[in-house]
Amino acid sequence: MQAARIRIANGRILDPSQELDERGDVVIENDRIVGVHWASGHAPASSPAERVVDAESLVVAPGFVDLHCHLREPGLEYKETIATGTRAAAAGGFTTVCCMPNTEPTLDTASDIEWIHAVAHRDAVVRVYPIGAITKGRLGIELAELADMGRAGAVAFSDDGNPVRSGKLLRNALSYARITGRPVVDHCEDHDLVDGGVMHEGSVSSRLGLRGAPAESEEAAIARDLALAQAVGGRLHLAHVSTAHSIELVRDAKARGTRVTAEVTPHHLVLTHAWVAGFEEGVTRYDTNCRVNPPLRTEEDRVALIRGVADGTIDAIATDHAPHDVVDKNCEFDRAAPGISGLETAFGLLMRLVAPTNGDPALPLATIVRALTMGASRAFNLDLGTLRVGALADLVLLDPDAHWTVDVQRFHSKGKNSPLDGQDLRGIVRLTMVGGKIVHEVPR
Numbered sequence: 233m234q235a236a237r238i239r240i241a242n243g244r245i246l247d248p249s250q251e252l253d254e255r256g257d258v259v260i261e262n263d264r265i266v267g268v269h270w271a272s273g274h275a276p277a278s279s280p281a282e283r284v285v286d287a288e289s290l291v292v293a294p295g296f297v298d299l300h301c302h303l304r305e306p307g308l309e310y311k312e313t314i315a316t317g318t319r320a321a322a323a324g325g326f327t328t329v330c331c332m333p334n335t336e337p338t339l340d341t342a343s344d345i346e347w348i349h350a351v352a353h354r355d356a357v358v359r360v361y362p363i364g365a366i367t368k369g370r371l372g373i374e375l376a377e378l379a380d381m382g383r384a385g386a387v388a389f390s391d392d393g394n395p396v397r398s399g400k401l402l403r404n405a406l407s408y409a410r411i412t413g414r415p416v417v418d419h420c421e422d423h424d425l426v427d428g429g430v431m432h433e434g435s436v437s438s439r440l441g442l443r444g445a446p447a448e449s450e451e452a453a454i455a456r457d458l459a460l461a462q463a464v465g466g467r468l469h470l471a472h473v474s475t476a477h478s479i480e481l482v483r484d485a486k487a488r489g490t491r492v493t494a495e496v497t498p499h500h501l502v503l504t505h506a507w508v509a510g511f512e513e514g515v516t517r518y519d520t521n522c523r524v525n526p527p528l529r530t531e532e533d534r535v536a537l538i539r540g541v542a543d544g545t546i547d548a549i550a551t552d553h554a555p556h557d558v559v560d561k562n563c564e565f566d567r568a569a570p571g572i573s574g575l576e577t578a579f580g581l582l583m584r585l586v587a588p589t590n591g592d593p594a595l596p597l598a599t600i601v602r603a604l605t606m607g608a609s610r611a612f613n614l615d616l617g618t619l620r621v622g623a624l625a626d627l628v629l630l631d632p633d634a635h636w637t638v639d640v641q642r643f644h645s646k647g648k649n650s651p652l653d654g655q656d657l658r659g660i661v662r663l664t665m666v667g668g669k670i671v672h673e674v675p676r
């Protein structure tokens with residue numbers, strides 16, 4: 233049996249919610265944090281009844297909160313389940329995941345939301361917060377029962393995978409979101425402008441002869457929806473923002489006082505459309521594991537996203553974990569299902585931004601942790617992402633300097649679809665704790 237009292241001893245405590253970056257101890261009793269003691273202060277002597285976890289040379293941070301993942305249950309259990317997806321989350325340092333409603337059937341009623349809570353209670357190892365659909369069946373025709381779903385515990389509303397094509401419907405959804413206090417999560421994409429594009433429209437798509445989706449297919453949708461949010465006043469959250477001009481639109485809207493928050497994915501922060509073709513001399517890959525929606529963009533876009541995280545224009549880093557079966561990816565590029573299985577590589581990938589080797593703008597570890605914890609938590613109004621005394625004991629121990637090689641066959645996720653297979657990453661999640669319970673541990 234696990235000791236009721238645990239001391240995480242002598243780690244670098246990094247908690248942006250308290251602007252804390254100090255060496256010390258975190259003490260947990262049952263499911264709560266009961267003490268945070270700095271080495272410089274007077275830590276009470278350890279009592280014999282507690283388990284001590286040595287965090288020397290490790291970072292102690294709040295557990296990561298993922299605002300955007302696909303757990304595929306109900307209906308698509310061959311791609312992922314709540315059991316496997318939450319184990320992948322724990323391995324990636326995520327103590328909370330918000331799951332998208334594009335399941336079969338769509339999560340668009342209060343009883344669907346209750347069902348997710350019941351299955352999560354039985355199968356999940358991290359907290360699972362369902363997101364309800366904006367429109368019935370995600371068809372973009374009729375508004376779903378947002379208030380009922382909100383009462384049943386939906387943390388946000390989204391038709392993710394599809395944009396809400398009708399501006400009028402989205403405006404109505406934002407009005408309801410004002411009543412429920414829950415954000416509308418916007419998959420910003422103008423399908424007419426995408427026009428069957430399967431990667432970013434640019435130099436690489438021309439070279440590969442693949443149909444491209446232009447940057448403005450995202451930017452035009454964001455501009456419309458920011459105008460609606462400004463008019464109605466409901467909370468708008470922009471999913472997976474991916475272009476330089478999108479960042480400018482969000483920055484301007486925030487400066488005008490629009491209630492908007494935004495997220496980016498680790499893959500858009502680190503990879504570009506060049507990954508689709510690959511980097512081997514004389515070999516063109518057409519890597520279907522790089523097919524993702526929105527598509528991997530240009531280097532200029534990527535640098536703008538990094539700057540957006542650095543200056544707070546972007547509130548959160550969210551994985552958009554999208555596991556697929558091998559048959560969904562083992563096909564021609566334009567027939568492949570879009571998405572990357574991203575929960576287990578998120579931290580290692582983001583660590584490439586902390587000490588870049590290629591002259592990129594660097595992101596301090598504290599900024600990345602902020603976007604994965606406090607920033608994400610605030611965007612959805614969740615009371616999470618902090619190591620404050622009295623808070624739920626959701627935390628991670630990070631080993632930022634340890635290296636590992638990605639092997640998708642060792643993923644906890646059923647989705648082995650990652651372009652990072654075989655890559656060397658720096659940064660290992662050593663321990664994940666949810667409500668005082670250790671749900672993932674990698675010995676040193």
Ligand SMILES: [Zn+2]
Nearest residue numbers: 392393419471
């Ligand atoms: Zn989406």
